[in-house]
């Protein structure tokens with residue numbers, strides 16, 4: 198059998214980023230820059246006030262103090278957005294608002310708190326240094342300077358600097374459009390009645406959500422029947438527009454009933470592999486069609502789908518999007534041991550809590566069966582158990598791949614702790630609270 202690492206490395210070698218496109222900033226969130234971006238302007242664009250107050254020439258009020266305030270005529274107001282070319286006239290000042298352009302010839306702003314606030318003739322009660330409360334042009338970014346490097350993923354703060362600099366469109370990789378296809382004659386979309394022997398499709402909605410949560414575009418394109426010809430035709434259609442295709446089901450040893458495997462064996466560079474992992478053993482991957490679209494054929498069991506996505510598809514999607522990616526695992530102490538199959542890397546569903554030392558403690562959720570979707574929904578993460586380990590001992594340390602944002606796991610643990618504290622104090626004895 199192929200190891201997890203071998204399979205992952207082999208498929209990542211064949212994944213190239215999707216084409217570069219130019220998109221307006223409104224569509225750039227989450228995409229990766231393919232070129233350095235330089236700022237066409239200084240930031241701040243012009244010298245402006247950092248405070249509500251009075252714009253002055255500092256040398257003219259050098260003697261002002263609380264004991265001997267200085268009376269200065271006010272020439273008018275300058276609000277943020279004021280485009281008039283205001284200038285300083287000796288012996289006077291301007292009332293100015295935060296963000297408003299500092300008039301030519303003024304070199305500082307006295308805060309309103311250090312004055313009597315009069316709009317016509319102000320009593321200034323403090324001297325200021327030249328430059329005080331003025332945000333100089335180009336202090337943050339110089340025109341022509343690189344503000345973001347190629348390879349940067351555009352998040353909220355990167356959007357902010359691009360918008361501030363007036364960069365209205367950017368060259369990026371992607372977006373990555375993913376077609377999700379469930380297979381199996383037993384499947385019925387949720388919302389429709391199931392007949393005898395049928396089940397609702399849960400892999401389709403889960404995969405589409407996983408793709409979207411990873412920051413890509415997903416179309417749940419429907420169901421493939423247990424018919425190899427129909428499967429081939431449908432997948433050929435998606436090869437024309439999708440940047441990545443994920444199917445679930447129909448890849449084990451059921452012969453013609455495993456229609457995905459039957460249809461795609463020998464197509465493009467498709468290879469069907471048994472990977473030494475549990476769950477997720479039957480894997481298929483290859484590039485199909487003129488556009489060499491990466492196609493993942495995942496096994497049908499819901500937990501196998503989830504694990505296969507986390508281990509193989511998530512890194513591949515990142516590579517397709519031009520992103521760097523490395524999984525983050527959390528160390529945890531095993532609260533209650535379990536066994537693991539010999540020679541297979543196990544991904545065991547666990548729920549996390551805190552032990553007395555404050556470390557994460559991992560306890561198994563439901564059994565190891567890869568059909569147990571109810572237990573899957575209770576899991577905080579997957580404990581990764583190396584292939585050579587057959588007994589995961591209570592008290593040993595494991596690495597856990599989180600399945601939920603760590604901030605949400607933390608918030609639940611904190612709430613459980615608070616419930617626990619309350620129980621101890623009021624003696625109600627409700628145990629560990631809602632979780």
Ligand SMILES: Nc1nc2c(c(=O)[nH]1)N[C@H]1C(S)=C(S)[C@@H](COP(=O)(O)OP(=O)(O)OC[C@H]3O[C@@H](n4cnc5c(N)ncnc54)[C@H](O)[C@@H]3O)O[C@H]1N2
Pocket residue numbers: 379380381383384396397398399400401445446447448449450451455476477478479495496497498499501567568
């Ligand atoms: N003789 C053998 N049988 C099986 C083997 C084996 O090595 N020898 N491997 C087992 C393992 S491991 C897995 S995993 C599954 C993989 O099977 P398939 O990929 O062919 O998947 P299906 O048979 O189509 O479905 C498996 C299971 O999952 C349910 N399913 C499928 N699609 C969905 C969906 N979209 N939503 C919810 N549930 C779904 C399906 O009804 C089956 O119960 O093969 C084992 N068999």
Ligand code: MOO
Pocket residue numbers: 474475476477478479496498501567
């Ligand atoms: O390896 Mo299967 O993928 O147990 O569920």
